[in-house]
Amino acid sequence: MTRDAALAHAADHFDSGDFVRDLSRRVAFRTASQEPDSGPALAAYLHDEIGPSLAKLGFSFSIHPNPEPAYGPFLVASRHEGDDLPTVLMYGHGDVIRGQDKSWTCGQGPWTLAVDGERLYGRGTADNKGQHSINIAALATVLALRGQLGFNIKWLLETGEETGSPGLAAFCSAHQELLAADVLIASDGPRVGRDQPTVFLGSRGVANFSLTLNLRGGGGHHSGNWGGLLRNPGTVLANAIASMVDAHGVIRVQGLRPPPIPDNVRAALQGLRFGGDAGDPEVDPGWGEPGLTPAERVIAWNTLEVLAYKTGNPDFPVNAIPPSAQAFMHMRFVVGTDVSRLRDVVQQHLSTHGFEGIEVSEPEIMHATRLDPDNAWVRFTLASIEQSTGKKPVLLPNLGGSLPNDVFADILGLPTVWVPHSYAACQQHAPDEHLLAPVAREALQLMTGLFWDLAAAAPALPRR
Known part of the structure; x- marks a missing residue:
């Protein structure tokens, strides 16, 4: 059997409707992790749907409780073919954002997959059920x-990804041997453009913190x-923020x-x-750090x-001077x-500029990562995708x-290599979330090609 035949088989999996049937089944699980009663649906998605789907492909699987007892479980599955072969770890999340049922204007609501032209509507079609379904189908x-x-x-x-992945770090720390591998290959997030296969190697970090200024007790005082x-x-607080980031979005705090x-x-x-795809907002050319391209501002800068x-x-505004103000701040880095000292840095900056009494909360942080673009796993992935699609993939x-x-x-x-299967206008956290059929079909082929090529490339790829 040839590589071309494998890619044709992957395309037929989509064209026959088999992929849509699998995804339809998965979308119907109401796995909205932000809802307090979602626990049974989250467990069922792993135990009744994903676990059996992988078992059919020769995987053994186990389901583990979350180290954070209030949150949903983890599934770990493994297919071992040889001690001398490289091991790939794949990742996905079965939870989704709230359905927002009454706000959908297309399809049949969040929990029923609906095909409308090239769009597959349903909650999780883009984030992340559709994406990990593509990868499972390519392996199959x-x-x-x-x-x-x-x-x-x-x-x-x-x-629990949609609630900040509680317990994930602790689970991986406690099960390093169970999860030991040579590379992570996973799919989440959007392509740069719908027609541009994309690979990214990490993510910007995020820090959320608040600024609070309480000047007096009681209610407002008549202006x-x-x-x-x-x-x-x-x-006062508006001017304090302006001392931190200027009117053009340039960060003024050196730290x-x-x-x-x-x-x-x-x-x-x-x-x-x-930008430039249908549904994308228009990019503001004068916003952000001067001297950088738009790509550098959104990918390589804070x-x-x-x-x-x-x-x-x-x-209900009234003619009174309020006693307090609060701002919720968000930094991508x-x-x-x-x-490590973000709170101290911000507090010192405000004090230096004469803004006393503003309370800076301890930030909630997800750390930044970036694999070296010259890594051998990266070069292998890019070459395989280009061979499958005839397009030079975008490397972020x-x-x-x-x-x-x-x-x-x-x-x-x-080393972490991500191959996203969605696009920026998929409305993944909003009503009318959808997966694009042409992107899904191409993704099935390029992931099939990637897995097909990995066996031949294995001896040359770096191992732990």
Whole structure:
């Protein structure tokens, strides 16, 4: 059986409707991890759907409780073909964002897969059930045609990614031998463009923290009687934020700025375009760090954002000076940014600029990761995808968003290669989430090609 035949078989899996039938079954599990009663659905998705699907492919699987008892379980599956063969760890998450049932305008709501033209509507079609379903189907294609993979493979599926992956780090720390591998190959997030196969090697980190200024107790004070006599916390806090990030989005706190962009990262981003697909917002050309391309600003630089700001009563404003103000801040950061003292850095900056009394919360942090773009696993993946698609894939040194990739890179010590199967306008956390049929079909072929090629390339690929 040839490689071309394997790719044709993968395409037929989609064209025959088999892929849609599998995904339809999985979408119907109401695995919204943000809902307090989702526990049974999360467990059932692993025990009744994914575990048996992998068992049919010769995997043994086990389901493990979360070290954080309030959250959903983990599935670990393994297919071992030889001690002298490389081992690939794959990852996915079975949980989804809340359904938002009443807000859907397309398809048949969040829990029924609906095909409308090239769009497959349903919660989880893009994030992440559709993506890990593609990878499982590609493995099945190779096994159906060749009888073996030519490498060892493990799966880790969690059920809490949409609530911040609680327990994932602790679980991986406690089960390093169970999850030992030579590389992580996984799929999540969007391609750069719908027609551009993409590989990314990590993710920007994220730090969420709040700024709170309480100037006096009680309620507001009449602005006619006290305006000009009392400091307005909303005004003070707005100016404090302006001292941290300017009117063009440039970070003004030296300790929150990243190191210079490495040459091989800058080279990988050269010529990349962001936005332009249907449904994408228009990129603001004058926003962000000057002297950088749009790709460098979103992939290789830090950003500081205001997510929410509250003072007084925004819904029912009155003519009174409010007693307090609060802002919720959000920083995306790249590898090399020291966030270990973020709270102290921000507090010192505010004090230096005369803003006393602003309380800075301890940040919630997910760390940044980035595999060297010259890694041999990266070169292998790019070459395989180009052979399968006839397109030169886009290489992102890291995703602009954040994933729990630090668990795999730092705790398990793996090179991490991500091959996303969605696109930016998929509405993954909103009503009308969808997977694009042409992207899914191409992804089935390129992942089949990747698994087909891995056996032949195994002797040349680095091992732990």
